[in-house]
Amino acid sequence: MKSDFMSRPSEEVLLEINRLKTYFFTEEGVVKAIESVDLEVYKSETLGLVGESGSGKSVTALSILGIVPDPPGKILDGEVIFHGQDLRKLSDSDMRKIRGNQIAMIFQDPMTSLNPVFTVGDQISEAIILHQKVTKKEAKEKSIKIMSLVGIPSADERVDNYPFEFSGGMRQRVMIAMALSCNPELLIADEPSTSLDVTIQAQILELLKATSEEFDMSIILITHDMGVIAEMCDRVAVMYAGFICEIGDIMIIFKSPYHPYTRGLLGAIPRPDAARDDLQIIRGAIPNLINPPSACRFHPRCDYYMLGLCENILPELVEIEPGHSVRCHLYTDEGKAWMAERGDKRVIGTIPKSIAG
Numbered sequence: 001m002k003s004d005f006m007s008r009p010s011e012e013v014l015l016e017i018n019r020l021k022t023y024f025f026t027e028e029g030v031v032k033a034i035e036s037v038d039l040e041v042y043k044s045e046t047l048g049l050v051g052e053s054g055s056g057k058s059v060t061a062l063s064i065l066g067i068v069p070d071p072p073g074k075i076l077d078g079e080v081i082f083h084g085q086d087l088r089k090l091s092d093s094d095m096r097k098i099r100g101n102q103i104a105m106i107f108q109d110p111m112t113s114l115n116p117v118f119t120v121g122d123q124i125s126e127a128i129i130l131h132q133k134v135t136k137k138e139a140k141e142k143s144i145k146i147m148s149l150v151g152i153p154s155a156d157e158r159v160d161n162y163p164f165e166f167s168g169g170m171r172q173r174v175m176i177a178m179a180l181s182c183n184p185e186l187l188i189a190d191e192p193s194t195s196l197d198v199t200i201q202a203q204i205l206e207l208l209k210a211t212s213e214e215f216d217m218s219i220i221l222i223t224h225d226m227g228v229i230a231e232m233c234d235r236v237a238v239m240y241a242g243f244i245c246e247i248g249d250i251m252i253i254f255k256s257p258y259h260p261y262t263r264g265l266l267g268a269i270p271r272p273d274a275a276r277d278d279l280q281i282i283r284g285a286i287p288n289l290i291n292p293p294s295a296c297r298f299h300p301r302c303d304y305y306m307l308g309l310c311e312n313i314l315p316e317l318v319e320i321e322p323g324h325s326v327r328c329h330l331y332t333d334e335g336k337a338w339m340a341e342r343g344d345k346r347v348i349g350t351i352p353k354s355i356a357g
Ligand SMILES: Nc1ncnc2c1ncn2[C@@H]1O[C@H](COP(=O)(O)OP(=O)(O)OP(=O)(O)O)[C@@H](O)[C@H]1O
Pocket: 024, 026, 031, 033, 051, 052, 053, 054, 055, 056, 057, 058, 059, 060, 069, 072, 073, 224, 289
């Protein structure tokens, strides 16, 4: 785990998302995928975005870049402020200049984002030519350079290969090379290593970490793996069914998670040193977002559910301490009043020893 969490590289906010709301209007009904996402990304930091499958991590990433498939998707509300300007207000052509240039993305499945009929060199070069004034020859030389930088051996020969001639791990490196080719300030990496075996996964994460330092780049790292978050991130945003439910420095959240959902995610990490009973599993499953639970969407799965409150009033995001916010009635004035009225001095469950460390 990153130990020097206090030395976050910068306090300068690079990206700020406020009240982002993205729905999908499908034949089955309206999928309320992102209800209200608020987060910020600081310059040079790695922010983890974690949550169960279907919690809205990828849709958040697509919304930042303005590439939510429309139809059926629509961003209905919110601001995506990058360098002080709201990306939602930019024209398509201005947004295209930012995409792949200042903000780049690595997608969940590299095979779907590489074109099988062009060589990888052509594809990296195309990304470079799109954003930089260079000749074809210079772009190819740059492609070779960046391919070796991301650890592709014999890059000067491999540059003329097609995607199918690369292994899964090498294809992911090609994707990273493409994303880095324009020195982006922000890289959004959506599960960049999930489809790879464990050793290659570690190498890809290591590569991302090294390049983020070298290029002084911020990363939003999307994963459902708390272990990866611990290894890679400065801060973490925990997402559940279209909301950020907790956000803060990695050491603080791992030591004292406040939201019952974060506690559940952390409790579900199997550890060799933990007793079997320490392993907590969050009961139930993520809801159907066409007809999600009202107010706090986690309430049907929550051990601390306050009847009459949690299903009626959406908790505000409460700042527990500087930089650490939680969206849960255990910490709101309404929740405190509920507990006081019932004489219920709720103390939420003790954290497993293996996590409290
Ligand atoms: N094109 C689409 N049409 C309809 N619904 C969609 C579409 N894309 C995403 N959704 C819905 O939006 C919700 C959030 O999906 P998203 O892909 O962001 O989840 P995720 O957190 O990235 O999950 P995973 O960990 O599986 O990648 C889900 O309910 C999903 O079914």
